[in-house]
Amino acid sequence: MKLELTTAKKWIALFVEKLENNMAVLNELDTAIGDGDHGTNMKRGAEAITAAFAKKEPETLADLYKTTAFAMIQKVGGASGPLYGTAFLDMSKAEKSDELELGDLLQIGTDGLKRRGQSDVGMKTMIDVWQPVSEAAKNNQLNQKVIDDALAKGKDLVATKGRASYLEEKSKGHIDPGSQSSAYLFESLIEAIGA
């Protein structure tokens, strides 16, 4: 399947809403294995997205992703800024050239994360959500269970990238904050598609 502009707009709007409602949850997760700011960072990003859309309503998918990317890059202030920013920027560039299948689009975003973070699956980062979600989407099987499973699997990992990696073994048993915000992103996507 391919995303329509209206569906994609709904996607991002729902993501923004979830970020604004769950700032405390994300901060708490980040307090356990990081510096406690992921919720605050993402909320700042969410507000910047809203502000950017209010200034100029995106007219194409490429526009939508690019505006989202720039808001994150400019306002987040933590690692999640350049990470989400690169994912959405790469998705925007790819949408420029051709209409992408959803699974391919998300894989491009995932590859952007890997490049920016110099990281891969299994390191207890948001990539552990993005990668299985991209694969499920490629097989037209993206659903809530895919996300829940990814979060559960990531919880048991030992972090080897990002701030949680300083904790080594002690990072085990905690949900990675960036994985949780990514879960919100893809839950929003499922809701937008289903609506």
Add this chain to the structure above:
Amino acid sequence: MKLELTTAKKWIALFVEKLENNMAVLNELDTAIGDGDHGTNMKRGAEAITAAFAKKEPETLADLYKTTAFAMIQKVGGASGPLYGTAFLDMSKAEKSDELELGDLLQIGTDGLKRRGQSDVGMKTMIDVWQPVSEAAKNNQLNQKVIDDALAKGKDLVATKGRASYLEEKSKGHIDPGSQSSAYLFESLIEAIGA
């Protein structure tokens, strides 16, 4: 020979005078191969010595060296603070137990520098002045030429300790600022003994 208290007081007083008159020279030497503050640091130390003596005139050699040490430690602010401070503190401690021969006294100071700086001769530091001066004094042959030779020899060394060591080969051909201030110290000693 052994130093009398009056001679030793004259020694330190002359050293203070030279430091106050040569701040710019020492800063310039430190600008070439360091951070440019050795003159300012030593002048601050010199003023602190004067202030400490004004507050309480030292009554023994141990007192004199200890007061000098503390003034340097508290006020210099650069590496030369703990270095001169340790040298004089060790000399003070040694004077407490017995009346030392000048050469042995200076060797104790030199050993203090080595301990504090984790350094030795040949690293282009003040030790390259203190060590030959201590040896000459042990042989009752301390004179201006010993100091001049030490400075000249140190000039051609490549620094391996202190800030000048960052410059590697480029530290060659410059006089080490701490060696120059140590030259003032021992010129003052020769003058005090001769007077």
Add this chain to the structure above:
Amino acid sequence: MKYGIVIVSHSYDIAQGVKKLISQAAPDLSITTAGGTEDEEIGSSLEKIQQAVDDNHGEEILAFYDLGSSKMNLEMLMEMTDKKIHKYDVALVEGAYTAATLAQVDSPLDVIEKNLQPLKIK
């Protein structure tokens, strides 16, 4: 001068402090900083890095950073700018001091890099 130095830190204070510290040993060098977020909180800002690079007078930039997002934002900028930036995965304070001291006396890049090598920790 040939090389300028850019300091990227999560903290405004660290960036300022490193600049002051290394300026003493390298008074003629162009040293610019990107410390903290837009509002001087702990974090990093691509815009500040961009500004620090733009404001730097060095023909080429030697760049130093502290943690995670400082690095990612710096790399992001490197993909966006035409200026030649050398990024070093070394101890921030100690690496910047070493590079500044050597750049101040016009040491060539290979000498600077040889001296940074033992400070590589990232």
Add this chain to the structure above:
Amino acid sequence: MKYGIVIVSHSYDIAQGVKKLISQAAPDLSITTAGGTEDEEIGSSLEKIQQAVDDNHGEEILAFYDLGSSKMNLEMLMEMTDKKIHKYDVALVEGAYTAATLAQVDSPLDVIEKNLQPLKIK
């Protein structure tokens, strides 16, 4: 808590910045600083180090420094105090961050030191 952290830097700003940075990741840790000379110039002060050690609530101190005289003054203090101080010859910012993160979750000293080992550069 068992361990407290002391930051010794030539710069008041660096010391403050490192404290702020690592406090975020280790909010329950006692972190005290000795930055710059008595009058906040670039340099170091034995008195400030003494104060930072006295003010620290850790049973034992993990100490980090930047350059030359910070190290010498710290060692001088270690000869004078009864408090148990562990001094690490590691990258200042990165080392302090690593130690703070681990001390915050009550990691034992051998784990902290194992993680500091790769950051040894002095």
